Amino acid sequence: MRTAEAFRMALEALRVNRLRSALTMLGVIIGVSAVVILVAIGTGAKDAIEDEISGLGSNIILVVPGQLNFQAAPTQSRLDLGDVNYVRRVVGDPSRVTVSVQSGENIRVGRNEAFVTVVGTDENIRNVFERPLKRGRYLTETDIDTRRRVAVLGSEVSEQLFGDLDPVGRQAMIAGVRFRVVGVYEKVGATFGVARDRETHIPVTTAQRLLGVERVNGIAIGASGPDVIDSLGQRVVDALTARYPDEKFSAVTQTQLLGTIGTVLGMLTGVLAAIAGISLLVGGVGVSNIMLVSVRERTKEIGLRKALGARQRDVLGQFLIEAVLLTTIGGTIGIALGVGGSLLIETLSPVPASITLWSILLAFGVSAVVGVFFGVAPARRAGRLDPVVALRAE
Amino acid sequence: MTAFEAAGLTRSYQLEGVTVDALRGVDLTIGDGEFAAILGPSGSGKSTLMHLLGCLDRPTSGVLKVGGVDVSTLDDTRLAELRNQMIGFVFQSFHLLARTSALDNVALPLVYRGVAKTERRARARRALEAVGLAHRLDHRPSQMSGGEQQRVAIARALVGDPQVVLADEPTGNLDTRNGEEVMGLLERLNTDQGVAIVLVTHEPEVANRARRQIHVRDGLIERDVA
Numbered sequence: 001m002r003t004a005e006a007f008r009m010a011l012e013a014l015r016v017n018r019l020r021s022a023l024t025m026l027g028v029i030i031g032v033s034a035v036v037i038l039v040a041i042g043t044g045a046k047d048a049i050e051d052e053i054s055g056l057g058s059n060i061i062l063v064v065p066g067q068l069n070f071q072a073a074p075t076q077s078r079l080d081l082g083d084v085n086y087v088r089r090v091v092g093d094p095s096r097v098t099v100s101v102q103s104g105e106n107i108r109v110g111r112n113e114a115f116v117t118v119v120g121t122d123e124n125i126r127n128v129f130e131r132p133l134k135r136g137r138y139l140t141e142t143d144i145d146t147r148r149r150v151a152v153l154g155s156e157v158s159e160q161l162f163g164d165l166d167p168v169g170r171q172a173m174i175a176g177v178r179f180r181v182v183g184v185y186e187k188v189g190a191t192f193g194v195a196r197d198r199e200t201h202i203p204v205t206t207a208q209r210l211l212g213v214e215r216v217n218g219i220a221i222g223a224s225g226p227d228v229i230d231s232l233g234q235r236v237v238d239a240l241t242a243r244y245p246d247e248k249f250s251a252v253t254q255t256q257l258l259g260t261i262g263t264v265l266g267m268l269t270g271v272l273a274a275i276a277g278i279s280l281l282v283g284g285v286g287v288s289n290i291m292l293v294s295v296r297e298r299t300k301e302i303g304l305r306k307a308l309g310a311r312q313r314d315v316l317g318q319f320l321i322e323a324v325l326l327t328t329i330g331g332t333i334g335i336a337l338g339v340g341g342s343l344l345i346e347t348l349s350p351v352p353a354s355i356t357l358w359s360i361l362l363a364f365g366v367s368a369v370v371g372v373f374f375g376v377a378p379a380r381r382a383g384r385l386d387p388v389v390a391l392r393a394e
Numbered sequence: 395m396t397a398f399e400a401a402g403l404t405r406s407y408q409l410e411g412v413t414v415d416a417l418r419g420v421d422l423t424i425g426d427g428e429f430a431a432i433l434g435p436s437g438s439g440k441s442t443l444m445h446l447l448g449c450l451d452r453p454t455s456g457v458l459k460v461g462g463v464d465v466s467t468l469d470d471t472r473l474a475e476l477r478n479q480m481i482g483f484v485f486q487s488f489h490l491l492a493r494t495s496a497l498d499n500v501a502l503p504l505v506y507r508g509v510a511k512t513e514r515r516a517r518a519r520r521a522l523e524a525v526g527l528a529h530r531l532d533h534r535p536s537q538m539s540g541g542e543q544q545r546v547a548i549a550r551a552l553v554g555d556p557q558v559v560l561a562d563e564p565t566g567n568l569d570t571r572n573g574e575e576v577m578g579l580l581e582r583l584n585t586d587q588g589v590a591i592v593l594v595t596h597e598p599e600v601a602n603r604a605r606r607q608i609h610v611r612d613g614l615i616e617r618d619v620a
Binding site for chain 1: 445448450451470471474475477478479483485489491493494502503505506507508511550554
């Protein structure tokens, strides 16, 4: 018997039992669409967080004393501006190194008041982090060198204090000291819960005087390319450790963050897919069940086919193809529903969903394999039926 | 040439631990182009004999040659191919596929022979025309009378140009007129095309249409009247 003929027969059998075929497929449809949707959500979440991290800038290395946090409390830091210059020499390109001293402070304009993160930094922050400017200018080297009392506001700070007014050139009181606003940043959103739009940047030298500290919280380096990140980070940590043998320093790279988060979210996606896979498996059991019923019901037909010359493999093939068609047609419908569902979730809810080709191929492949796996037992039973017994069956 | 050649054929079954000897040593030769009836009361072993002749079942012991081939040398696959090539079946309850047109029912044996669809349909059409059902090609079994259904079944038995047609109580479910028509068809088939017909029946008047009557009783051939 030709394969095309076997497919035609199987399709015919499915068509004849339309309702039953549809209900049997339902298990597979639900399983496959669940796999596609859950993987899409998992991947979407991963993409969103990775975007957030990459949104900081590219090839960033954070050098912090002791613990792995760029925004640690100043008291724990051993690093001062001399160390920053030392790091600049180690890195070779001073413009790729920037610094942070920070503190929560009140900022007041007229009657408007806000509590913001005041970050003392330098002119190089724009070379390391992605901080586009909306109005005015960035901090300059002169601002740092001459300890000017100038500030660049985060978009939210600007809105809260000045509303629709252009704040550039206006004055603001930070911790009771008069500052002149020289620029406003574009909205950049939050990264890891750090509201970067609620920051106010002032020259690091001014910040140290304002806060009464000599230290800096951390140093950030923008590496020239992704391939030098790890070696550069290690070089800086080694240099600092050589300078302060009793201290510990750490370099955190975006790649490390992405790697860690990617692993966690990848695992999460895997777990979701596995759960959905179980429902696909249950769908497969349903297929097996229905195929067994079908074989029993059509015993006479099988007997007749055998009498007319159907070989064991012809009958086996017919029922196996029927099972595989059930699961692959179900799988195709499930993929369509899964893709549709993912797009719907993406549109109607804040949950990001990103459809991946591999989940679609996997879901389809698994449903075909499920069809073969769960179709074999009923099909073998059909193929092995004794024609005399089968013909007599009622 | 002989269609069937059986020597010392036995067939026993295990029924709930009890051995039942359905056939207890049958010697039988049916030549090409013969028209023979196998007669006997129910439980005589005539159906078992027909299943063995039809290669639907294998003997417990003894030798059976179909078209000169010893069936004990064939595996299940070859046996299925032998059935497909040599034997046409006509059953008491027609055994047509419901929800399938007369044409496709008739073409079914050719599917298992690997005949292409166009040729299959052309041959099925000719077979249906030969049994006088040219106007029923696209009808389903449920849309046809019992007599017509049995004629479809005969067309299906013929379509593969078999050497033998085995008919198991072919008139059992039909009224006299339709039974008569079916018998007439089988006779024509035998005389015009030289196909051997082996008829299993318990009705003497049907058996008398055959040129040879083989009486089976208690698993043995009791009388063989030519």
